[in-house]
Amino acid sequence: METTNRRPGLSHPVELKHVRLNDPYWQSYVELVNDTIIPYQWEALNDRVPDAEPSHCIRNFRIAAGLEAGDFAGLVFQDTDLYKWLEAVGYSLTNKPNGDLERLADEAIELLASAQLEDGYLNTYFTIRNPQARWTNLTDCHEMYAAGHLIEAAVAYYRGTGKTKLLDVARRVADHIDRRFGPGERQIQGYDGHQEIELALVKLYEATGERCYLELAGFLIDERGQEPNFLHREWEARGRTSYWNPGVVQSKPPAPEYHQAHKPVREQEVAVGHAVRAVYMYTAMADLALHNDDSELLEACRRLWANMIGKQMYVTGSIGSTPHGEAFTFDYDLPNDTNYSETCASIGLIFFARRMLQVEPKGEYADVMERALYNTVTAGIGLDGKHYFYVNPMEVWPAASSGNPGRHHIKATRQKWYGCACCPPNAARLLVSAGQYVYTSNSNTLYTHLYIGSETELELSGRNVRIRLESGLPWNGNASLEVASADGSGSFTLALRVPSWSAATTFRVNGADEQPVIRDGYAYFTRDWRSGDCIDAQFDMTPRRIYAHPQVRANAGRVALQRGPFVYCFEETDNGAPLASLSLPADAELTSAWDESLGGIFVIEAKGIRTVAANEIDASLYRGDPPVRTPAKLRAVPYTMWGNREHGEMQVWIRES
Incomplete structure (x- = not known):
């Protein structure tokens, strides 16, 4: 069934089924996904994890299928948690057949298939709660976003097992959307508020050879940002209301920049808006440039990559510097203690990087792919596989996380689950498919x-x-x-x-x-x-110092440390508090040493300085006496492993003295 339609000279990923990992470090993550994360997340989807936020996901499908009475619960895009779980299962079965897991997944597939309507539509929120409102609020309700994750799951499961049940469901959904959306007179000339389906449709084309899916992806990409703006037209048509504030008439329409719809994608030059949506869109743009030999679209990808990596990416390979909209802000605005850096955003960045590597093998793409994978993505999962970060800050002060409303999004410890649990299954599907990025x-x-x-x-x-x-x-x-x-x-x-x-x-x-x-x-x-x-x-594994561009104000006078692919951080566990009192002399020697903590790691050590009050008895908030500098032994661990020991402070960038 799969197409082999590839342009000569371009590279393509070696399929996961043809790559067998035997790497001690990464195989441990794959086994963690297989043995712990997939079973744990199945329990979470069924609301069986004590003291964790409920998912409602499986129950929603049971209600939509008529197997249980009740109302929809959770977020409007809750279905995607199951889809990403199934995608991870598909990759897991590709790596290592497991009859029990396959039977469990088949039962889940039967359940979601039974919730699909005759016309191919599948979305538990609208089926249960509001069937008359289908396709009337693409800006907020993410119907295509959910469909995209279903399609990705279907392709992965088909490739992992050869079974077509889920693929047939996904094709019916895609065909339904293809009938409803497009340039035709009776079609909706619009696009989803949250990009995802575009890259998924390319995968469906690659799996089936049906060019209509590639053409639909191209339409959705090229329609975004055209005038008159679809988001505004749709907002007017529904009475200037939002799903998130029902019944409230708004004075301002949706912000096009937030949805990367402020201008046609081929004209965009700067990464703006919601970071995850952006990199999912850029991935699809690169996919289409690959398949269609589209030089204009490729040039847009290069521009957006250069801006994002050169001016808006954190040293750990994370993106999205503000919690307001989980978004980019502006060039060089990279705060350390309030950044968002969603795990999903770094996963999308890896997707984008791999597509660009297929077009032109340049080390900068793989460097970023490696940086995001070794640092941010793996930091999103605890070493036990059962606790997760949604946000990946550069600096954590637990007291501020709990006491400052502007930092409530910064968690000092990983959580068991989230009401919006996009990141945990997203990280699982990436880690278990790591072989296809090598x-x-x-x-x-x-x-x-x-x-x-x-x-x-x-x-x-x-x-x-x-x-x-x-x-x-x-x-x-x-x-x-x-x-x-x-x-x-x-x-x-x-x-x-x-x-x-x-x-x-x-x-x-x-x-x-x-x-x-x-x-x-x-x-x-x-x-x-x-x-x-x-x-x-x-390769040279000597610990090295990293300095930020002078316009990154948050890091003026600061330095970060790196050894190999790992960016390092300082934790209170090793260095005491407050970490802000520490500094690293510019001439201090950096040494690395093996340590058995955290499963065995190389730490970076140096002779540093701690500043303390000249008169500790003086309780004055401000005083005339300068602080006293005392020797301190500094110890840094890989950022990806922070938060796996005692609760406490953490920071990546340290003052250089």
Whole structure:
């Protein structure tokens, strides 16, 4: 059924079923998803986790299917929690068949299929609560957003099991939307307030070969931002009201910038609005540029990438600097103690980066993909797999989180679940599918983007090739790419990313030093490779300092630390409180040491300074005596692991003295 419609020269991801992870670090996350997160989240979806916010998700489907009496509960897009769970299950079954899990998923699929209406429509809120209002409030109600996550789940489950039940449901939903939306006279010429379906429709096209899905994605992308503005027209048609404030007539229409609908997407230059919606849209734009050879759309992607990464991204690979709308603000506005940095936003950033890597293999895309994956995404899940961050701050003061209304969104500890639980299943589906982000390939080149230990099989230059990647990352800087087997003869290319964090990278081929051609952050090795040939890479893991652009006011006079792909942070557990009293001398030596805490990690240590009151008896809020500087031993741990020990303060950026 799947299409192989790919343009020559462009690379494509090596399918998950052809990548077998054997990486100690990442395999532990995959096993955590398989063994703990998927079962735990199933319990959460069924409202069986004690002391956690209820999901209502499964019960809504039971009511919509006529199996139970009751009213809809939860958020209008609550269905997506089940869809993302099913997508994670699809990836899990691709990696490791599990009959019990598959039977459980099949039962869930039967349930949601029984809630689908005859015309293909599927949405429990509107089916239960307001069937006459379907497609009347796309701005607020996320009907296409929910459908998009259903489609993604269906494609993943089809690829993982070969079963088409969920795919058939998704196609009926997509066909229903295709009939209702488009440029036709009797169609709705509009788009959803929350982008997602656009990238999902491209996946459906890739799985089925049905070009109508690709064309629908293109329509939804190109219609956004056109005048007269659809969001405003729809708002007028429903009496200037919002789903979120029923019955209240509003004085102002929806803000187009928030929905990335302020101008046609091909003309956009700056990342604005809700961060998750933005990167989901950019991902779809890159998908369409790939499939349609659309240079104008690709150039828009490049502009938006440059602005977002060069002026609006945090050092951990997170985006979205304000809780007001979970959104971007303006260039260089990157506060540390109030930022939002939603886990979902970094996941969307990874999606976007991988698509750009397919268009043009440039190290900057993979650097960001790695930065977001190793830092923000994994920070969103506790080491037990049962606690989650929605927001990923750069700095936490627990007293302010509880006592300052402007910082209530900053949580000092991970939560069991959320009423709006988009992030936990989103992180699960990404982590369990990590294998499909390691490589891309074209007819004669294999690109290695992430150094995650694995094996893959593919065809290069007409030869069947098996590649084995071994990696010491994230703790050690050694990696090797071995041609485990290769039939026939003929040259092909192995391209290895040179991480930007490695100040000195060396390569050896079959034990001999090699100076490869390095282009756009990749080292290229071309030859008639034979079984047993091996490329060894050595990356510089020396701890290093990172400084922000001078216009990032929040970090003036501050420094952050990085070792390998990890950005580090300081926790009260290791350094005492207040962390704001600490500073790192500019000439202090940074050393790394292995520590058995947190499952075994490398910490960064340095001799620092703590400032204390000259007269601790003096209780004056302001005083004339300067503080006293005393020696302090500083200890930093990977940011991704913060919050897994005692409750306390945390900060990424420290004053440099």
